[in-house]
Amino acid sequence: MKRVKIRVFRYNPADGADARYDEFEVEAERWTTVLDALLYIKAHKDHSIALRYSCRMASCGSCGMVINGIPRLACYTKVYELGSDVITCRPLTNFPIIRDLATDFTAFFAKHKSMRPYIINDAVDRIDGREFLQKPEEVEKYLQFSYCIKCGLCYAACPTVATDKRFPGPQALAQMYRYLIDSRDMATDERLKVVDDRHGVWRCHFAGSCSMVCPKGVDPALGIQLLRAYLLGMSRDSKVVAELYRREK
Amino acid sequence: MKENREGVKGWLNPTRYGANRFAYWLQRLTGLGLLIYFIAHVIETSNIVYGKSAWEKMLAVTQTNEGHIVLMVVIGMCVFHAANGVRLYIAEHGKGIGRPGRPEYPYKPTSLGLGMKACIWVSVALAALAMMYGAYVLFGEA
Known part of the structure; x- marks a missing residue:
């Protein structure tokens, strides 16, 4: 066990005061997380601290914050x-x-919604008990990007988001690639129009910070580079739209 | 609500996010340096319109030790910017960044893998070598 000093950023627009840091001493065990420490402070030292959290197991993506200079x-x-x-x-x-x-x-x-993060396929209305068949290699093209929990760490780390309000950010662009490359999706051209813009996918400078901070291994930088490669015509022939099949009983 | 955008100061610290962020910072810095050099170079060469003596006077400035050091830095900036630019060009064509797969803990982003890191350090090494060669030629003349 060791004693650590937790410095918490305090700012409340309602009271009109300047932002400040409050300091609290907390005893931490080897398994104590920063969220545990903050909740201990909130319960025992200052209940007025505002923070967002939910699952406590890196699934909901609610408790993102900058801890010692890095979004985590x-x-x-x-x-x-x-x-x-x-x-x-x-x-x-x-x-x-x-x-x-x-x-x-x-x-x-x-920005996430502007990427239309869902499968667009006319055949969906005519499924009628049938299903899309995908090969494992087709699933692997997008599976990694579908693990995104929308915690916003990549968005906080991105140097382009820091200066360009219109840039969708790594999360949204990686999601765009996730749906674009999904063999069930038919809206390739419409999707590409959304990001083929000087404030879109071309604004990324591949600083890689998004992938460094991602807690789920999504690697948004990879998705963005692959999206660009797709736009540059490097992998267009690799996508074959899946067809509907009726499962054999 | 308080606007909390990091702004340009977010670019300034290259040490937080690994080699790619360092390369990003250096690419920006060298790009800015080369832009300043380009403007200075245009101003320098435009001195020729004021006659031979003005031109030679300006040229003499570049023959000093300080002038040689500036040129060495320009050589380094030029080589790093070009080599790292080629790396970025390759990456945005989807090459050398790995393939998507099933992430397994501890997560290691394939796009920031050994290949990309090696290219960054090769760019730095090429810039250093070019600067050393530049120093050998420039100071060898003196």
Whole structure:
């Protein structure tokens, strides 16, 4: 067990005061996560700290924050692994601050929605007990990107999002590739029109920060480069739209 | 709500996110440096319109030790920017960045794999070698 100092960013637009850091001493075990420490502070030292969390197991993506300078999930970051006696928690960068560590995801989700993150296929209305057949290699083309939990860490780490409000960000672009390359999706041209823009996929400079911070191994930078390659005509012939089959009994 | 965009200061720290972020930072820095050099170079060569003596006076500035150091840095910036640019060109064509698969813990992004890292350090090494050769030629003349 060791004692660590947790510095928590405090800002409440309602009280009109400047942002500040409050400091709290907490005892941490080897298994104590930053979220555990923050919830201990909230329960025993200052209940007014605002933060968002839910599952505590890196599945919901709610507790993203900048911990010691890097966007991380608080529930997925152990105090010990940070190797420091001082832990600074800030709200995710590139997201407007609602209060303290809670940030507003409205713009982030709007960008995600603008990618039409669902299968577009006219045949879906005529499924009638049939199903799309996909080979394992077709599934592997998009499976990795479908593990995204929309935690916003990649968006917070991206240097392009930091300066370009119109850039969709790594999460949205990786999701675009996820649906584009899915053999059940037929809206290839419509999808490409959305991102083939100077504030779109071409704005990415492959800094790779998104993939470094992703807690689920989604590798958004890979998706974005593959999306560009697709636009450049490097892999267009690799997509064959899946057909509907009736399962044999 | 408080706007919390990181802005240009988000570009300034190259140490937070590994080799690719470092390469991104260096690419920006060298690009900016080459732009400044290009403008200075245009101003420098435009001195020729003021006659031979003005031209030679300006040329003499580049023959000093300080002038040689500036040229060495320009050589380094040029080589790194070009070599790293080729890496980025290859990456955006979907080459050398791995393939999507089933992520397994501990997650290691394939797009930031050994191949890309090696290309970054080769770009840095080429820039360093070019600077050393430049120093040999420039200071060898003096």
